[in-house]
Amino acid sequence: MVIPASEKGLLDVLALARKHHVPVTVIGNGTNLLVRDKGIRGLVIKLGNAIKNWQVNGTKITFSSSLSLAQAAHIALEAGLTGMEFAAGIPGSVGGAIYMNAGAYGGEMKNIVTAVTILDRQGQTRNIPAAEMRFGYRTSAVQGTENLILAATVQLQTGDQEKIAAQMADLAERRRSKQPLELPSAGSTFKRPAGNFAGTLIDKAGLKGFAVGDAQVSVKHAGFVVNTGHASCADVLQLISAVQERVFASAGIHLEPEVLIIGEE
Ligand SMILES: Cc1cc2nc3c(=O)[nH]c(=O)nc-3n(C[C@H](O)[C@H](O)[C@H](O)COP(=O)(O)OP(=O)(O)OC[C@H]3O[C@@H](n4cnc5c(N)ncnc54)[C@H](O)[C@@H]3O)c2cc1C
Numbered sequence: 214m215v216i217p218a219s220e221k222g223l224l225d226v227l228a229l230a231r232k233h234h235v236p237v238t239v240i241g242n243g244t245n246l247l248v249r250d251k252g253i254r255g256l257v258i259k260l261g262n263a264i265k266n267w268q269v270n271g272t273k274i275t276f277s278s279s280l281s282l283a284q285a286a287h288i289a290l291e292a293g294l295t296g297m298e299f300a301a302g303i304p305g306s307v308g309g310a311i312y313m314n315a316g317a318y319g320g321e322m323k324n325i326v327t328a329v330t331i332l333d334r335q336g337q338t339r340n341i342p343a344a345e346m347r348f349g350y351r352t353s354a355v356q357g358t359e360n361l362i363l364a365a366t367v368q369l370q371t372g373d374q375e376k377i378a379a380q381m382a383d384l385a386e387r388r389r390s391k392q393p394l395e396l397p398s399a400g401s402t403f404k405r406p407a408g409n410f411a412g413t414l415i416d417k418a419g420l421k422g423f424a425v426g427d428a429q430v431s432v433k434h435a436g437f438v439v440n441t442g443h444a445s446c447a448d449v450l451q452l453i454s455a456v457q458e459r460v461f462a463s464a465g466i467h468l469e470p471e472v473l474i475i476g477e478e
Pocket of ligand 1: 260
């Protein structure tokens with residue numbers, strides 16, 4: 214795994230991988246990932262938190278993709294700009310949030326992003342307007358491509374710093390009280406099915422606390438699978454399948470994973 218400390222370092226390592234035909238997997242903070250037990254072949258480039266650049270331009274801010282969303286939301290707060298409060302408690306990076314069109318509490322990246330800078334695997338940089346990003350529920354145009362997100366520009370509004378800070382504190386408290394933040398997880402395990410909530414369906418199927426090894430349906434919030442000790446990826450995958458089967462049997466609804474499953478089978 215390489216954690217580049219600069220954009221030049223990133224470009225150099227990508228060029229090396231290209232030259233030696235080494236497969237590349239790019240990750241942000243890894244907060245939405247379930248990595249299979251055999252690991253990832255080739256080179257993993259972890260961008261999360263490595264390159265920290267941003268530029269405030271009036272009510273717009275351009276963030277490098279490896280800033281965390283918490284850092285980005287605090288930069289917006291410092292600049293007195295509102296619109297990013299929803300993102301402050303999502304533990305991912307700006308790049309991961311663009312890739313996933315991350316969202317919470319009524320906000321999502323799609324509503325604030327105006328442009329994304331990407332780097333293709335040939336080393337060419339391109340600016341993509343938001344209209345071409347095909348943002349949908351936890352999807353974007355970057356998925357299924359080899360493009361790397363370098364930066365994103367968001368359009369915010371002038372706001373009151375005290376109100377922004379209060380909103381961020383309120384959302385953080387709502388998260389702490391409802392989500393199992395005290396145990397490792399990859400966030401919501403399943404996507405929200407139309408007109409329903411995965412957590413409610415899992416709870417109604419009597420699966421709160423249901424476990425395979427140390428992988429457990431959180432007793433605090435059934436929408437999360439947590440690791441209570443030394444769960445393997447195989448444990449988590451088995452638990453996910455069992456939950457899917459039982460929810461389908463009880464409610465006739467197929468739950469689709471929101472977590473991304475990567476690595477060697
Ligand atoms: C406790 C907890 C709470 C969470 N709450 C929420 C929530 O409220 N809302 C929500 O939407 N999500 C939530 N998540 C999930 C997760 O934080 C988001 O999906 C986040 O956007 C992932 O960012 P990341 O940097 O960790 O991406 P990673 O998990 O590292 O990667 C996710 C995908 O993005 C790709 N990727 C990452 N960075 C780049 C880049 N620079 N260029 C190209 N591709 C890239 C990776 O290849 C991978 O396919 C939560 C997770 C946890 C653990």
